[in-house]
Amino acid sequence: MDDKRRLILDQALALVDERGLAAMSMRAVAERVGLTSMALYPYVGGKDALLDGLVxxxxxxxxxxxxxxxxxxxxxxxxxxxxxxxxxxxxxxxxxxxxxxxxxxxxxxxxxxxxxxxxxxxxxxxxxxxxxxxxxxxxxxxxxxxxxxxxxxxxxxxxxxxxxxxxxxxxxxxxxxxxxxxxxxGGGSGTPSRRDRPGSPAEPRR
CATH class of the missing domain: 1.10.357.10 (Tetracycline Repressor, domain 2)
Known part of the structure; x- marks a missing residue:
């Protein structure tokens, strides 16, 4: 992912985290990255494309x-x-x-x-x-x-x-x-269930 696009998406996600999805607009995101709204379009397109970028x-x-x-x-x-x-x-x-x-x-x-x-x-x-x-x-x-x-x-x-x-x-x-x-x-997946011993379940990395 292009560095500038990633920066814009990171800031858009931070905005949504702070203020909710309804607060996200091209203008609000542009203000966070120090650009004009129009300057965002080459990187993330319009608002619909920006939402797809968040996905x-x-x-x-x-x-x-x-x-x-x-x-x-x-x-x-x-x-x-x-x-x-x-x-x-x-x-x-x-x-x-x-x-x-x-x-x-x-x-x-x-x-x-x-x-x-x-x-x-x-x-x-x-x-x-x-x-x-x-x-x-x-x-x-x-x-x-x-x-x-x-x-x-x-x-x-x-x-x-x-x-x-x-x-x-x-x-x-x-x-x-x-x-x-x-x-x-016909695959016969075996029996271990209920927390899948041995050992504890793998956890997502932090």
């Missing part, structure tokens, strides 16, 4: 935070670590995060999440023809759930768990779902 930037941050090492980590632990990295991104950028759900992936890096999920599902033994569909489903579950969590849009539970405990329980169920799909595919 690309969020995916770049996610790819940097998640250390995917298939040689060392069981696919279940990788799926947990990836999901936690997505949640950490949502908590760090709650105003911008819903863009991942509401806008199409525009930049080259914006396909990163789906590609990471496809690799995990392949290693889980999911049939190749089913991998794109299951990856899309997990994307929708993660992005939808976490958008609801950071915006307060989730339904109120009758006997709520602590948010971290609820998310971990949801990951248990998600892993069980992938295991069942793998078994149907």
């Amino acid at each position: 690309d930037l969020l995916h770049l941050e996610l790819g940097t935070a998640f250390d995917d090492d298939p040689a060392d980590i069981d696919w279940r632990r990788r799926l947990r670590a990836l999901s936690r990295a997505v949640r950490a991104l949502a908590q760090e950028h709650p105003s911008a995060f819903p863009l991942l759900l509401t806008r199409s992936a525009a930049g080259a890096s914006a396909s990163w999440l789906a590609a990471a999920l496809r690799g995990i599902l392949h290693d889980a033994g999911v049939r190749a023809s089913d991998v794109p569909r299951i990856a899309r489903m997990i994307c929708a579950l993660l992005l939808g759930y976490l958008t609801g969590e950071v915006t307060g849009g989730l339904p109120v539970a009758e006997n709520p768990l602590e948010p971290d405990d609820e998310f971990d329980a949801d990951l248990d169920d998600l892993i069980a779902l992938v295991e069942s799909v793998s078994v149907r595919s």
Whole structure:
């Protein structure tokens, strides 16, 4: 990514973090980087293109935070670590995060999440023809759930768990779902679940 474009996107994201998505305008971003509004266009286009650039930037941050090492980590632990990295991104950028759900992936890096999920599902033994569909489903579950969590849009539970405990329980169920799909595919993904022993789950890098 061009250095000037990255600077503009970084400042746009900082603006959204501080003041919310509604406060983001070409003029407000231009003021933060010491340019006129018109001077932004060669780097980020108009406001719609700027929003797409934020989607690309969020995916770049996610790819940097998640250390995917298939040689060392069981696919279940990788799926947990990836999901936690997505949640950490949502908590760090709650105003911008819903863009991942509401806008199409525009930049080259914006396909990163789906590609990471496809690799995990392949290693889980999911049939190749089913991998794109299951990856899309997990994307929708993660992005939808976490958008609801950071915006307060989730339904109120009758006997709520602590948010971290609820998310971990949801990951248990998600892993069980992938295991069942793998078994149907003839992949036989094995048994370790419930926090995927041995050792503790991999965490996103800080």
